[in-house]
Amino acid sequence: MNRDKNLPLTETTYYILLALLEAAHGYVIMQKVEELSAGQVRIAAGTLYGAIENLLKVGLIQSVKSDDSRRKVYIITEKGKEILNLDFQRMQHMINITSKLIQK
Numbered sequence: 119m120n121r122d123k124n125l126p127l128t129e130t131t132y133y134i135l136l137a138l139l140e141a142a143h144g145y146v147i148m149q150k151v152e153e154l155s156a157g158q159v160r161i162a163a164g165t166l167y168g169a170i171e172n173l174l175k176v177g178l179i180q181s182v183k184s185d186d187s188r189r190k191v192y193i194i195t196e197k198g199k200e201i202l203n204l205d206f207q208r209m210q211h212m213i214n215i216t217s218k219l220i221q222k
Contacts, residue, residue, distance in 0.1 A: 124176060127205045133159050134169055134179075135194050135202045141182050143189040144170070173198070 127135070130151070137150035147170075148161050161169075170192060173179040178198035184191040194202070 122201060122204060124178070124201050125205055126208060127201070129155075130159055130161060130165070131169060131173070132202070132205060134161075134166070134173065135198055138179055138192055138194040138198070141191050141193040143184070143186075143191050147192070 133151040137147045179192045182191050182193050
């Protein structure tokens with residue numbers, strides 16, 4: 119089985135995709151990432167917008183219409199959900215095998 123070229127996701131990208139399971143604009147994404155990571159990951163605006171551009175380019179997120187014309191709103195795509203799930207499975211396997219080996 120060949121691994122998708124988008125994998126593995128960086129920790130920041132993983133959290134951004136998780137945050138975008140619901141549509142959100144930049145500031146909300148930054149807040150959600152910090153909340154989801156229990157404060158372990160904090161994203162500066164420049165880093166976030168660079169990541170957003172990359173995620174848009176590879177089709178993992180898309181922009182959606184917003185009531186506020188001043189804010190761009192994004193949401194994860196089906197491809198993004200698929201990649202998020204594949205990375206989750208990859209990490210789950212790593213955790214399972216490590217747990218088995220450590221407990222020997």
